[in-house]
Amino acid sequence: MPEPRYDVIAIGNAIVDVMAHCTDELIDELGLTRGGMMLVDEEQANQLYEAMGPAREISGGSAANTLAGLSAMGAQCAFIGQVADDQLGAVFAHDIHAVGIDFDTPKRAGEPATARCLIFVTPDGQRTMNTFLGASQFLPATALNEEAIGGARILYLEGYLWDPEEPRAAMRRAIETARAAGRKVAFTLSDTFVIARHGEDFRQLMAEGLIDILFANKAELAAITGKEDFEEGLAEIAPLVPVLVVTRSEEGAVAIAHGERAEAAAEPIAKVVDTTGAGDLFAAGFLFGHVRGRDLATCLRMGAIAAAEIISHIGARSEVDLAALIESKLG
Amino acid sequence: MPEPRYDVIAIGNAIVDVMAHCTDELIDELGLTRGGMMLVDEEQANQLYEAMGPAREISGGSAANTLAGLSAMGAQCAFIGQVADDQLGAVFAHDIHAVGIDFDTPKRAGEPATARCLIFVTPDGQRTMNTFLGASQFLPATALNEEAIGGARILYLEGYLWDPEEPRAAMRRAIETARAAGRKVAFTLSDTFVIARHGEDFRQLMAEGLIDILFANKAELAAITGKEDFEEGLAEIAPLVPVLVVTRSEEGAVAIAHGERAEAAAEPIAKVVDTTGAGDLFAAGFLFGHVRGRDLATCLRMGAIAAAEIISHIGARSEVDLAALIESKLG
Numbered sequence: 001m002p003e004p005r006y007d008v009i010a011i012g013n014a015i016v017d018v019m020a021h022c023t024d025e026l027i028d029e030l031g032l033t034r035g036g037m038m039l040v041d042e043e044q045a046n047q048l049y050e051a052m053g054p055a056r057e058i059s060g061g062s063a064a065n066t067l068a069g070l071s072a073m074g075a076q077c078a079f080i081g082q083v084a085d086d087q088l089g090a091v092f093a094h095d096i097h098a099v100g101i102d103f104d105t106p107k108r109a110g111e112p113a114t115a116r117c118l119i120f121v122t123p124d125g126q127r128t129m130n131t132f133l134g135a136s137q138f139l140p141a142t143a144l145n146e147e148a149i150g151g152a153r154i155l156y157l158e159g160y161l162w163d164p165e166e167p168r169a170a171m172r173r174a175i176e177t178a179r180a181a182g183r184k185v186a187f188t189l190s191d192t193f194v195i196a197r198h199g200e201d202f203r204q205l206m207a208e209g210l211i212d213i214l215f216a217n218k219a220e221l222a223a224i225t226g227k228e229d230f231e232e233g234l235a236e237i238a239p240l241v242p243v244l245v246v247t248r249s250e251e252g253a254v255a256i257a258h259g260e261r262a263e264a265a266a267e268p269i270a271k272v273v274d275t276t277g278a279g280d281l282f283a284a285g286f287l288f289g290h291v292r293g294r295d296l297a298t299c300l301r302m303g304a305i306a307a308a309e310i311i312s313h314i315g316a317r318s319e320v321d322l323a324a325l326i327e328s329k330l331g
Numbered sequence: 332m333p334e335p336r337y338d339v340i341a342i343g344n345a346i347v348d349v350m351a352h353c354t355d356e357l358i359d360e361l362g363l364t365r366g367g368m369m370l371v372d373e374e375q376a377n378q379l380y381e382a383m384g385p386a387r388e389i390s391g392g393s394a395a396n397t398l399a400g401l402s403a404m405g406a407q408c409a410f411i412g413q414v415a416d417d418q419l420g421a422v423f424a425h426d427i428h429a430v431g432i433d434f435d436t437p438k439r440a441g442e443p444a445t446a447r448c449l450i451f452v453t454p455d456g457q458r459t460m461n462t463f464l465g466a467s468q469f470l471p472a473t474a475l476n477e478e479a480i481g482g483a484r485i486l487y488l489e490g491y492l493w494d495p496e497e498p499r500a501a502m503r504r505a506i507e508t509a510r511a512a513g514r515k516v517a518f519t520l521s522d523t524f525v526i527a528r529h530g531e532d533f534r535q536l537m538a539e540g541l542i543d544i545l546f547a548n549k550a551e552l553a554a555i556t557g558k559e560d561f562e563e564g565l566a567e568i569a570p571l572v573p574v575l576v577v578t579r580s581e582e583g584a585v586a587i588a589h590g591e592r593a594e595a596a597a598e599p600i601a602k603v604v605d606t607t608g609a610g611d612l613f614a615a616g617f618l619f620g621h622v623r624g625r626d627l628a629t630c631l632r633m634g635a636i637a638a639a640e641i642i643s644h645i646g647a648r649s650e651v652d653l654a655a656l657i658e659s660k661l662g
Contacts, residue, residue: 020429052425053429054399054429054648054650055425055429056387056388057388068385088418094380094386098383098384099384317385
């Protein structure tokens with residue numbers, strides 16, 4: 001097996017976040033579910049945008065955020081995702097290239113536009129997301145760079161993208177490609193709505209031994225197991241994957257790898273400004289530790305440090321030197 | 332004269348800022364003039380964007396920033412400026428509407444795209460701006476809402492927009508409209524390059540008594556008078572305009588109105604994060620005091636408070652309650 005060219009290659013939604021602070025009342029008025037992620041069509045997106053305060057645009061997308069974090073830590077990364085041939089697509093491509101990530105998925109001509117996620121951030125720092133998937137949901141299997149996938153230590157897949165049909169087929173093919181090249185597959189469950197629709201698929205992937213590293217949060221663990229009890233949930237999934245990582249917001253995180261269990265407390269932070277990207281950056285920190293051969297507890301700690309950094313400012317992309325931050329915190 | 336519908340109506344560039352932190356070395360490598368504003372064509376803009384780190388998009392434009400500040404303070408405002416029919420144009424329009432500003436200039440079909448300003452922010456918080464004017468430079472006089480101009484206490488004009496021919500003609504016509512309705516005209520000199528090219532026009536406008544309130548910074552005062560000595564510059568311009576306001580960054584600001592002179596110190600701030608919009612928000616604070624009939628020293632103080640707020644975070648649009656902030660600081 002040749003030396004990998006990339007540490008991590010990811011397939012995910014190519015999204016620009018449109019972020020604004022808002023009052024708690026606005027969340028209620030708009031009938032949104034605080035802290036949730038909702039898929040919206042273009043008309044709903046326009047209506048919500050109309051109701052939104054002055055915003056800023058920052059590239060996002062769950063797996064893309066994870067990669068941006070990994071790249072800032074010093075990992076070699078590549079991204080696969082679908083943008084349209086429009087200004088927001090150019091913004092997304094610029095921002096991902098600018099952090100040193102290879103991204104060469106051809107732009108898609110015509111409608112729909114590049115995906116955007118309207119994110120309302122309440123005074124407590126909680127984010128409520130409304131995603132118009134646009135071009136992102138039309139990633140075809142033919143757009144996969146199979147050589148790049150075969151040349152990455154880890155193929156990282158975003159559960160969100162399992163919902164639309166074309167990218168799901170593309171991700172199934174990418175898993176085969178990675179496996180054929182002897183590479184690992186990491187998967188994040190993304191959201192309970194995805195599990196409600198595709199939980200059987202995910203269980204099947206695990207049963208077939210196709211997921212090496214599974215990321216979930218507490219709610220997603222409960223959704224995929226049907227077990228409200230956290231420990232029972234862990235006990236059910238841990239035997240199905242070599243590495244299981246479950247985050248619990250301010251309660252910290254747990255990982256079980258090949259029977260070994262480790263935990264990490266949440267990293268203390270002065271003020272939660274915006275939780276957007278917390279899970280994505282946790283995954284980045286964990287994966288960076290993993291590809292660098294750190295022990296399980298340290299991988300968790302690295303995830304916790306990266307997550308704490310991202311929630312201390314607005315946006316899911318970091319502007320600090322994450323590598324230096326993590327090293328200083330690990331001591 | 333009917334009661335004004337607006338406190339301030341402004342004509343300015345309709346720009347989306349593309350902002351990124353950068354090293355001092357990058358400014359040198361790119362051959363940029365630190366702290367300056369440079370006009371670039373689309374090709375240069377693309378080259379600079381290529382060299383730029385991961386960015387965020389936040390609506391900008393000098394006069395539009397001033398209006399956003401005024402609106403946040405509680406003033407009734409309207410904006411006139413040219414966007415293209417594209418995604419960045421929609422972003423600009425959304426953000427200005429979202430702060431309660433009337434903006435109904437018809438979008439311009441086809442090329443060029445909506446204006447953007449690539450802003451490199453160095454570690455000291457200084458911004459270096461590179462503006463692709465795009466659609467903004469094609470604002471035609473026919474796009475003016477003359478009823479709105481006649482119905483505003485103050486017509487506020489951005490010197491930057493004096494450079495391209497069509498908007499210059501539009502602004503001349505707007506001045507006539509405002510004057511015919513018995514309204515005041517405020518003008519910001521914007522940048523020394525504009526003065527180098529159009530200083531004679533500006534002196535002529537003052538000679539004709541068409542500028543009631545003139546905003547300049549120290550460098551612009553020196554450029555329009557040719558006098559390096561600050562006091563000599565003040566003495567030359569003050570008699571030409573009813574109200575002269577000159578900012579001097581950390582040295583505070585001076586105003587001379589009908590022979591009365593007032594000064595204000597710069598508002599202390601913990602850390603200069605990004606100076607983008609400092610002058611624009613100073614003008615907002617001053618004008619808000621002016622339209623609310625505050626005394627000259629208080630108007631300056633209000634400008635200083637608003638400017639200090641904007642340089643304490645990235646972007647030239649504020650997300651705090653500026654009205655409350657100013658009241659609390661004025662005590």
